[in-house]
Amino acid sequence: xxxxxxxxxxxxxxxxxxxxxxxxxxxxxxxxxxxxxxxxxxxxxxxxxxxxxxxxxxxxxxxxxxxxxxxxxxxxxxxxxxxxxxxxxxxxxxxxxxxxxxxx
Amino acid sequence: xxxxxxxxxxxxxxxxxxxxxxxxxxxxxxxxxxxxxxxxxxxxxxxxxxxxxxxxxxxxxxxxxxxxxxxxxxxxxxxxxxxxxxxxxxxxxxxxxxxxxxxxxxxxxxxxxxxxxxxxxxxxxxxxxxxxxxxxxxxxxxxxxxxxxxxxxxxxxxxxxxxxxxxxxxxxxxxxxxxxxxxxxxxxxxxxxxxxxxxxxxxxxxxxxxxxxxxxxxxxxxxxxxxxxxxxxxxxxxxxxxxxxxxxxxxxxxxxxxxxxxxxxxxxxxxxxx
Numbered sequence: 198x199x200x201x202x203x204x205x206x207x208x209x210x211x212x213x214x215x216x217x218x219x220x221x222x223x224x225x226x227x228x229x230x231x232x233x234x235x236x237x238x239x240x241x242x243x244x245x246x247x248x249x250x251x252x253x254x255x256x257x258x259x260x261x262x263x264x265x266x267x268x269x270x271x272x273x274x275x276x277x278x279x280x281x282x283x284x285x286x287x288x289x290x291x292x293x294x295x296x297x298x299x300x301x
Numbered sequence: 302x303x304x305x306x307x308x309x310x311x312x313x314x315x316x317x318x319x320x321x322x323x324x325x326x327x328x329x330x331x332x333x334x335x336x337x338x339x340x341x342x343x344x345x346x347x348x349x350x351x352x353x354x355x356x357x358x359x360x361x362x363x364x365x366x367x368x369x370x371x372x373x374x375x376x377x378x379x380x381x382x383x384x385x386x387x388x389x390x391x392x393x394x395x396x397x398x399x400x401x402x403x404x405x406x407x408x409x410x411x412x413x414x415x416x417x418x419x420x421x422x423x424x425x426x427x428x429x430x431x432x433x434x435x436x437x438x439x440x441x442x443x444x445x446x447x448x449x450x451x452x453x454x455x456x457x458x459x460x461x462x463x464x465x466x467x468x469x470x471x472x473x474x475x476x477x478x479x480x481x482x483x484x485x486x487x488x489x490x491x492x493x494x495x496x497x498x499x500x501x502x503x504x505x506x507x508x509x510x511x512x513x514x515x516x517x518x519x520x521x522x523x524x525x526x527x528x529x530x531x532x533x534x535x536x537x538x539x540x541x542x543x544x545x546x547x548x549x550x551x552x553x554x555x556x557x558x559x560x561x562x563x564x565x566x567x568x569x570x571x572x573x574x575x
Contacts, residue, residue, distance in 0.1 A: 216491025221447050222498045229454050229502060236458045 238268050249279070257283055303336075303411040306418050307436035307474075309460075311452030313423030315444045316481040319517055320539075321420035322350045323528035324440065327543035329381035333415040336375065338406075339389035340432035341422035342397050348388045351378060352524025362390035365402030371409050380529055385414075395427065403431045425459065434464050438475045438546075440508065444482045445494040450502055453478075457505065477508035479542065484513045485558040496556060509542030511535050512555040 246266050253259055265280040308321045318339075325337035338361060339347035348354040353376045359369035364387070371387075378384035387406070390397060410417050421432035433439065439460050443453040460474050461467055467474075480499060487493035500507055511517075516533030520526060528543070530536040534555045541551050 218488070218491050218494050218498065221494055222502070225447055225450055225494075225502050229451060232451075232454065233458070 237270075242266055242268060249281075253281060259283065303407075303414040303417045304438065305407065305411075305436045306416060306438040306440060307421055307433045308418060308440045308442060309421040309429065309433055309456050310442040310449065311423065311425065311429075311456045312444075312449045315442050315449050316511070316517075317423070317442050318347050318350050318420055319521065319527060320440060320442050320479060320481065320511075321347060321418050322526040323536075323539040324543065324546075325351075325384055325386075325416075325418045326378070326381050326526045327528050327539060328416050328418070328546075329378070329384035331543065331547065332383065334383045334413065335381075335416045335418065336385045336387060336410050336414045337418040337420060338387040338432075339420050340398070340428045341389050341420065342428055343389075343391060343393055343395075344422065345389040345391055347386065347420050348376075349524060350521055351386055351526060352380075353378065353386055353388075354524070357388045360388045360390040361406070362392055362394075362397040364406055365397070365399065371406065380526065398427055398431050400431065400434070404435065407435050425455070430459070430463060433460055433474075436460075436464060436474050437466075438477065440477050440479050441503075441505065442479050442481055443499060443503070445480060445484075445488070445496075445499055447494075450494065450499055453503055457503065476505045477546070478503055478505045479509050479511065480507065481511040482513045483510050483556065485556055489558045496553075507553070508545055509538060510553050510556050511538045511542070 246261075246264055249266075250259070250261055250264055253264070259281070263282040265278075267278040267280075269276045269278060306324065308317050308324065310317050318341075321337055325335050329335040337347065337351075339345055340361075341347070342362065345357075345360070348357055356376050359374035361374070363369040364371055364374045375385040375387055378386055387410075407417060419432040419436065422428040433456075439456075441453050441456055441460075443449050457476065460476060464474060466472065478500070480496060483496070484493055488495045496507065496510060512534050514527075514533060514535035516530050516535045517527050519533075520530055520536075527533065527535050528539040531540065538555055541554060544551055
Protein backbone atom coordinates (compact mmCIF):
# COMPACT_ATOMS: atom_id res chain seq x y z
CA UNK A 198 0.00 0.00 0.00
CA UNK A 199 1.35 3.34 -0.99
CA UNK A 200 1.86 6.09 1.54
CA UNK A 201 -0.69 8.17 -0.32
CA UNK A 202 -3.56 5.72 0.11
CA UNK A 203 -2.61 5.23 3.75
CA UNK A 204 -2.63 8.97 4.25
CA UNK A 205 -6.02 9.38 2.60
CA UNK A 206 -7.36 6.63 4.83
CA UNK A 207 -6.18 8.52 7.88
CA UNK A 208 -7.73 11.73 6.55
CA UNK A 209 -11.02 9.91 5.91
CA UNK A 210 -10.99 8.61 9.46
CA UNK A 211 -10.91 12.10 10.91
CA UNK A 212 -13.21 13.64 8.33
CA UNK A 213 -16.72 14.04 9.75
CA UNK A 214 -19.46 12.28 7.80
CA UNK A 215 -21.93 14.66 6.09
CA UNK A 216 -24.75 15.83 8.33
CA UNK A 217 -27.97 13.86 7.87
CA UNK A 218 -29.99 16.97 7.00
CA UNK A 219 -27.65 17.63 4.08
CA UNK A 220 -28.10 14.04 2.88
CA UNK A 221 -31.89 14.42 3.21
CA UNK A 222 -31.88 17.62 1.18
CA UNK A 223 -29.84 16.13 -1.65
CA UNK A 224 -32.00 12.99 -1.81
CA UNK A 225 -35.17 15.08 -1.87
CA UNK A 226 -33.89 17.38 -4.59
CA UNK A 227 -33.18 14.42 -6.85
CA UNK A 228 -36.40 12.47 -6.27
CA UNK A 229 -38.65 15.52 -6.43
CA UNK A 230 -37.07 16.77 -9.64
CA UNK A 231 -37.67 13.33 -11.13
CA UNK A 232 -41.27 13.15 -9.91
CA UNK A 233 -42.05 16.61 -11.21
CA UNK A 234 -41.07 15.66 -14.76
CA UNK A 235 -43.25 12.53 -14.47
CA UNK A 236 -46.12 14.69 -13.18
CA UNK A 237 -45.96 17.08 -16.12
CA UNK A 238 -46.31 14.29 -18.67
CA UNK A 239 -49.60 14.34 -20.55
CA UNK A 240 -52.07 11.56 -19.70
CA UNK A 241 -51.97 10.04 -23.19
CA UNK A 242 -48.34 8.89 -22.85
CA UNK A 243 -49.20 5.57 -21.21
CA UNK A 244 -51.94 4.93 -23.78
CA UNK A 245 -49.52 5.73 -26.58
CA UNK A 246 -47.03 3.35 -24.99
CA UNK A 247 -49.65 0.57 -25.00
CA UNK A 248 -50.58 1.18 -28.63
CA UNK A 249 -46.95 1.16 -29.70
CA UNK A 250 -46.42 -2.05 -27.78
CA UNK A 251 -49.41 -3.63 -29.56
CA UNK A 252 -48.03 -2.64 -32.95
CA UNK A 253 -44.48 -3.79 -32.31
CA UNK A 254 -45.52 -7.13 -30.76
CA UNK A 255 -47.25 -7.92 -34.03
CA UNK A 256 -43.74 -8.32 -35.46
CA UNK A 257 -41.34 -8.84 -32.55
CA UNK A 258 -41.89 -10.42 -29.14
CA UNK A 259 -41.09 -7.72 -26.59
CA UNK A 260 -42.31 -6.80 -23.12
CA UNK A 261 -43.85 -3.59 -21.91
CA UNK A 262 -40.61 -2.69 -20.09
CA UNK A 263 -38.75 -2.80 -23.40
CA UNK A 264 -40.51 0.35 -24.56
CA UNK A 265 -39.59 3.64 -22.93
CA UNK A 266 -41.35 6.83 -23.78
CA UNK A 267 -40.19 10.19 -22.52
CA UNK A 268 -41.30 13.69 -23.14
CA UNK A 269 -38.64 16.36 -22.81
CA UNK A 270 -39.18 20.06 -22.96
CA UNK A 271 -36.45 22.28 -24.30
CA UNK A 272 -36.79 25.94 -25.26
CA UNK A 273 -40.55 25.77 -25.61
CA UNK A 274 -40.29 22.69 -27.82
CA UNK A 275 -41.50 19.22 -26.79
CA UNK A 276 -39.45 16.22 -27.85
CA UNK A 277 -41.01 12.76 -27.78
CA UNK A 278 -38.30 10.22 -27.18
CA UNK A 279 -39.07 6.61 -28.03
CA UNK A 280 -36.69 3.87 -26.99
CA UNK A 281 -37.41 0.27 -27.98
CA UNK A 282 -35.09 -2.52 -26.91
CA UNK A 283 -35.35 -5.43 -29.33
CA UNK A 284 -34.24 -8.94 -28.37
CA UNK A 285 -31.03 -10.35 -29.85
CA UNK A 286 -31.59 -11.76 -33.30
CA UNK A 287 -29.86 -14.81 -34.62
CA UNK A 288 -30.47 -13.55 -38.11
CA UNK A 289 -29.94 -9.98 -39.19
CA UNK A 290 -32.86 -7.56 -38.92
CA UNK A 291 -33.15 -7.47 -42.68
CA UNK A 292 -33.76 -11.21 -42.91
CA UNK A 293 -36.38 -10.87 -40.19
CA UNK A 294 -38.03 -8.23 -42.27
CA UNK A 295 -38.06 -10.58 -45.24
CA UNK A 296 -39.64 -13.26 -43.10
CA UNK A 297 -42.49 -10.99 -42.18
CA UNK A 298 -42.98 -10.01 -45.77
CA UNK A 299 -43.07 -13.63 -46.93
CA UNK A 300 -45.51 -14.51 -44.19
CA UNK A 301 -47.89 -12.04 -45.65
CA UNK B 302 -68.97 34.66 -1.07
CA UNK B 303 -66.80 32.92 1.52
CA UNK B 304 -63.12 32.31 0.93
CA UNK B 305 -62.31 28.60 1.04
CA UNK B 306 -59.06 27.44 2.65
CA UNK B 307 -57.88 23.83 2.42
CA UNK B 308 -55.42 22.52 5.01
CA UNK B 309 -53.62 19.66 3.34
CA UNK B 310 -50.37 17.67 3.46
CA UNK B 311 -50.59 14.25 1.87
CA UNK B 312 -48.79 12.63 4.76
CA UNK B 313 -50.66 11.86 7.96
CA UNK B 314 -49.74 13.03 11.43
CA UNK B 315 -48.02 16.26 10.41
CA UNK B 316 -50.56 18.57 12.06
CA UNK B 317 -53.42 19.19 9.60
CA UNK B 318 -56.19 18.97 12.18
CA UNK B 319 -54.21 20.90 14.80
CA UNK B 320 -53.64 23.58 12.16
CA UNK B 321 -57.26 23.60 10.93
CA UNK B 322 -58.50 24.04 14.50
CA UNK B 323 -56.10 26.85 15.32
CA UNK B 324 -56.62 28.52 11.95
CA UNK B 325 -60.39 28.51 12.36
CA UNK B 326 -60.25 29.85 15.93
CA UNK B 327 -57.69 32.46 14.89
CA UNK B 328 -59.83 33.76 12.02
CA UNK B 329 -63.00 33.75 14.13
CA UNK B 330 -61.32 35.63 16.97
CA UNK B 331 -60.38 38.30 14.46
CA UNK B 332 -64.09 38.79 13.79
CA UNK B 333 -64.50 36.71 10.64
CA UNK B 334 -67.48 34.40 10.56
CA UNK B 335 -65.78 31.05 10.06
CA UNK B 336 -66.83 27.44 9.46
CA UNK B 337 -64.42 24.53 9.76
CA UNK B 338 -65.28 21.25 8.02
CA UNK B 339 -63.81 17.83 8.77
CA UNK B 340 -63.37 15.98 5.44
CA UNK B 341 -61.90 12.87 7.07
CA UNK B 342 -64.97 10.68 6.60
CA UNK B 343 -64.77 7.55 8.75
CA UNK B 344 -62.00 8.95 10.95
CA UNK B 345 -63.59 11.97 12.58
CA UNK B 346 -61.15 13.81 14.86
CA UNK B 347 -61.55 17.54 14.44
CA UNK B 348 -64.39 17.40 17.01
CA UNK B 349 -61.96 16.05 19.63
CA UNK B 350 -59.32 18.69 18.89
CA UNK B 351 -62.00 21.41 19.10
CA UNK B 352 -63.47 19.88 22.27
CA UNK B 353 -67.00 19.43 20.91
CA UNK B 354 -67.10 15.64 20.49
CA UNK B 355 -70.06 15.21 22.82
CA UNK B 356 -72.19 17.73 20.98
CA UNK B 357 -72.12 15.98 17.59
CA UNK B 358 -75.66 15.06 16.54
CA UNK B 359 -75.66 15.34 12.75
CA UNK B 360 -72.68 15.41 10.43
CA UNK B 361 -71.41 16.38 6.98
CA UNK B 362 -72.77 13.24 5.29
CA UNK B 363 -76.19 13.66 6.95
CA UNK B 364 -76.40 17.10 5.35
CA UNK B 365 -75.28 15.83 1.94
CA UNK B 366 -77.89 13.06 2.05
CA UNK B 367 -80.60 15.47 3.16
CA UNK B 368 -81.08 13.71 6.51
CA UNK B 369 -80.45 16.97 8.34
CA UNK B 370 -80.16 20.58 7.36
CA UNK B 371 -76.97 22.56 7.72
CA UNK B 372 -78.10 24.48 10.79
CA UNK B 373 -78.83 21.23 12.61
CA UNK B 374 -75.37 19.85 11.85
CA UNK B 375 -73.25 22.95 12.54
CA UNK B 376 -71.86 23.05 16.08
CA UNK B 377 -71.29 26.43 17.64
CA UNK B 378 -67.74 26.57 18.99
CA UNK B 379 -67.39 27.29 22.69
CA UNK B 380 -64.12 29.25 22.33
CA UNK B 381 -64.88 31.68 19.53
CA UNK B 382 -68.18 33.42 18.93
CA UNK B 383 -68.07 33.49 15.15
CA UNK B 384 -66.97 29.87 14.69
CA UNK B 385 -68.96 26.79 13.65
CA UNK B 386 -67.82 23.21 13.19
CA UNK B 387 -69.18 20.71 10.67
CA UNK B 388 -68.04 17.27 11.88
CA UNK B 389 -67.18 14.35 9.62
CA UNK B 390 -69.34 11.28 9.50
CA UNK B 391 -68.12 8.01 11.00
CA UNK B 392 -69.60 5.98 8.14
CA UNK B 393 -67.44 3.38 6.43
CA UNK B 394 -69.09 4.14 3.09
CA UNK B 395 -66.25 5.42 0.94
CA UNK B 396 -68.64 7.03 -1.52
CA UNK B 397 -70.51 9.06 1.08
CA UNK B 398 -68.87 12.30 -0.11
CA UNK B 399 -69.93 13.42 -3.58
CA UNK B 400 -68.77 16.36 -5.62
CA UNK B 401 -72.33 17.65 -5.93
CA UNK B 402 -72.95 17.19 -2.21
CA UNK B 403 -69.79 19.05 -1.21
CA UNK B 404 -70.57 21.80 -3.72
CA UNK B 405 -74.06 22.20 -2.26
CA UNK B 406 -72.83 22.45 1.35
CA UNK B 407 -70.04 24.91 0.46
CA UNK B 408 -72.47 27.02 -1.55
CA UNK B 409 -74.90 27.23 1.32
CA UNK B 410 -72.13 28.07 3.82
CA UNK B 411 -70.71 30.61 1.40
CA UNK B 412 -73.76 32.83 1.75
CA UNK B 413 -73.30 33.48 5.45
CA UNK B 414 -69.62 32.85 6.25
CA UNK B 415 -66.44 34.81 5.53
CA UNK B 416 -64.07 31.85 5.67
CA UNK B 417 -64.51 28.10 5.28
CA UNK B 418 -61.59 25.98 6.50
CA UNK B 419 -61.48 22.47 4.99
CA UNK B 420 -59.54 19.98 7.10
CA UNK B 421 -58.30 17.44 4.55
CA UNK B 422 -57.71 13.77 5.38
CA UNK B 423 -54.27 12.27 4.73
CA UNK B 424 -53.63 10.55 1.41
CA UNK B 425 -54.84 11.40 -2.08
CA UNK B 426 -58.18 9.60 -2.07
CA UNK B 427 -61.61 11.11 -2.62
CA UNK B 428 -61.84 12.96 0.72
CA UNK B 429 -58.53 14.72 0.14
CA UNK B 430 -59.40 15.57 -3.46
CA UNK B 431 -62.81 16.96 -2.53
CA UNK B 432 -61.34 18.98 0.35
CA UNK B 433 -59.08 20.82 -2.09
CA UNK B 434 -61.36 20.90 -5.13
CA UNK B 435 -63.19 24.17 -4.39
CA UNK B 436 -60.36 25.91 -2.52
CA UNK B 437 -59.16 29.47 -3.04
CA UNK B 438 -56.24 29.11 -0.62
CA UNK B 439 -54.15 26.10 0.37
CA UNK B 440 -52.15 25.74 3.55
CA UNK B 441 -49.67 22.92 2.93
CA UNK B 442 -48.62 21.56 6.31
CA UNK B 443 -45.12 20.08 6.18
CA UNK B 444 -42.72 18.59 8.72
CA UNK B 445 -39.00 19.10 8.08
CA UNK B 446 -38.62 15.43 7.20
CA UNK B 447 -38.15 13.62 3.87
CA UNK B 448 -41.47 11.79 3.50
CA UNK B 449 -43.52 14.82 4.50
CA UNK B 450 -41.68 17.14 2.07
CA UNK B 451 -42.07 14.68 -0.78
CA UNK B 452 -45.80 14.21 -0.11
CA UNK B 453 -46.28 17.98 0.11
CA UNK B 454 -44.77 18.30 -3.35
CA UNK B 455 -47.24 15.68 -4.61
CA UNK B 456 -50.08 17.72 -3.12
CA UNK B 457 -48.79 20.87 -4.85
CA UNK B 458 -49.02 18.95 -8.11
CA UNK B 459 -52.64 18.01 -7.39
CA UNK B 460 -53.51 21.56 -6.31
CA UNK B 461 -52.33 22.87 -9.67
CA UNK B 462 -54.17 20.28 -11.76
CA UNK B 463 -57.05 18.54 -9.96
CA UNK B 464 -58.95 21.52 -8.60
CA UNK B 465 -61.85 23.61 -9.86
CA UNK B 466 -59.67 26.66 -10.36
CA UNK B 467 -57.18 24.61 -12.40
CA UNK B 468 -59.86 22.93 -14.48
CA UNK B 469 -61.56 26.22 -15.28
CA UNK B 470 -58.24 27.86 -16.09
CA UNK B 471 -58.82 30.55 -13.47
CA UNK B 472 -56.19 32.18 -11.31
CA UNK B 473 -54.48 29.33 -9.44
CA UNK B 474 -55.02 28.54 -5.75
CA UNK B 475 -52.88 30.71 -3.46
CA UNK B 476 -50.44 28.27 -1.86
CA UNK B 477 -48.91 28.73 1.58
CA UNK B 478 -46.30 26.60 3.29
CA UNK B 479 -46.69 25.96 7.01
CA UNK B 480 -43.69 24.25 8.54
CA UNK B 481 -44.66 22.40 11.73
CA UNK B 482 -42.80 20.47 14.44
CA UNK B 483 -39.71 22.57 13.74
CA UNK B 484 -36.82 22.07 16.10
CA UNK B 485 -34.18 24.83 15.79
CA UNK B 486 -31.77 22.86 17.95
CA UNK B 487 -31.79 19.84 15.66
CA UNK B 488 -31.39 22.12 12.65
CA UNK B 489 -28.27 23.65 14.26
CA UNK B 490 -26.96 20.15 14.88
CA UNK B 491 -27.45 19.33 11.22
CA UNK B 492 -30.00 16.60 11.89
CA UNK B 493 -33.10 18.39 10.60
CA UNK B 494 -33.92 20.10 7.31
CA UNK B 495 -33.85 23.86 7.82
CA UNK B 496 -36.50 26.39 6.77
CA UNK B 497 -34.30 27.33 3.81
CA UNK B 498 -33.83 23.70 2.78
CA UNK B 499 -37.59 23.05 2.66
CA UNK B 500 -38.24 26.41 1.02
CA UNK B 501 -35.68 25.71 -1.66
CA UNK B 502 -37.25 22.35 -2.48
CA UNK B 503 -40.96 23.22 -2.38
CA UNK B 504 -40.58 26.81 -3.60
CA UNK B 505 -43.85 28.24 -2.25
CA UNK B 506 -44.19 31.21 0.12
CA UNK B 507 -43.68 30.43 3.81
CA UNK B 508 -46.69 31.41 5.91
CA UNK B 509 -45.41 30.28 9.28
CA UNK B 510 -43.15 28.04 11.33
CA UNK B 511 -44.66 26.21 14.30
CA UNK B 512 -42.00 24.93 16.69
CA UNK B 513 -42.09 21.41 18.11
CA UNK B 514 -43.90 22.10 21.36
CA UNK B 515 -45.27 20.35 24.40
CA UNK B 516 -48.23 22.72 24.21
CA UNK B 517 -49.66 20.94 21.14
CA UNK B 518 -50.26 17.64 22.95
CA UNK B 519 -51.54 19.48 26.01
CA UNK B 520 -53.99 21.35 23.80
CA UNK B 521 -55.31 18.22 22.12
CA UNK B 522 -55.58 16.44 25.48
CA UNK B 523 -57.92 19.13 26.72
CA UNK B 524 -59.73 19.91 23.46
CA UNK B 525 -58.60 23.53 23.39
CA UNK B 526 -56.98 24.54 20.07
CA UNK B 527 -53.35 25.42 20.79
CA UNK B 528 -53.74 28.98 19.44
CA UNK B 529 -55.74 29.73 22.62
CA UNK B 530 -52.64 28.95 24.72
CA UNK B 531 -51.01 32.31 24.09
CA UNK B 532 -48.35 31.64 26.72
CA UNK B 533 -46.97 28.83 24.57
CA UNK B 534 -44.55 29.17 21.67
CA UNK B 535 -46.78 27.13 19.33
CA UNK B 536 -49.83 29.20 20.23
CA UNK B 537 -48.02 32.45 19.50
CA UNK B 538 -46.61 31.02 16.27
CA UNK B 539 -50.15 30.14 15.12
CA UNK B 540 -51.37 33.65 16.01
CA UNK B 541 -48.53 35.09 13.90
CA UNK B 542 -49.49 32.74 11.07
CA UNK B 543 -53.07 34.03 11.07
CA UNK B 544 -51.83 37.62 11.08
CA UNK B 545 -49.60 36.91 8.07
CA UNK B 546 -52.46 35.15 6.28
CA UNK B 547 -54.51 38.32 6.72
CA UNK B 548 -51.73 40.38 5.19
CA UNK B 549 -49.66 41.59 8.14
CA UNK B 550 -45.88 41.58 7.82
CA UNK B 551 -44.36 39.78 10.80
CA UNK B 552 -40.93 38.23 11.27
CA UNK B 553 -40.82 34.49 11.95
CA UNK B 554 -40.24 33.64 15.61
CA UNK B 555 -39.05 30.52 17.45
CA UNK B 556 -36.72 29.59 14.61
CA UNK B 557 -33.45 30.13 16.47
CA UNK B 558 -32.05 27.80 19.05
CA UNK B 559 -32.69 28.92 22.60
CA UNK B 560 -29.26 29.67 24.03
CA UNK B 561 -28.06 28.14 27.28
CA UNK B 562 -28.65 30.30 30.37
CA UNK B 563 -24.89 30.57 30.90
CA UNK B 564 -24.44 31.86 27.36
CA UNK B 565 -27.25 34.35 27.85
CA UNK B 566 -25.63 35.75 30.98
CA UNK B 567 -22.32 36.15 29.19
CA UNK B 568 -23.91 37.86 26.20
CA UNK B 569 -25.75 40.15 28.61
CA UNK B 570 -22.46 41.10 30.23
CA UNK B 571 -20.93 41.75 26.82
CA UNK B 572 -23.79 44.07 25.99
CA UNK B 573 -23.35 45.94 29.28
CA UNK B 574 -19.67 46.53 28.63
CA UNK B 575 -20.31 47.87 25.13
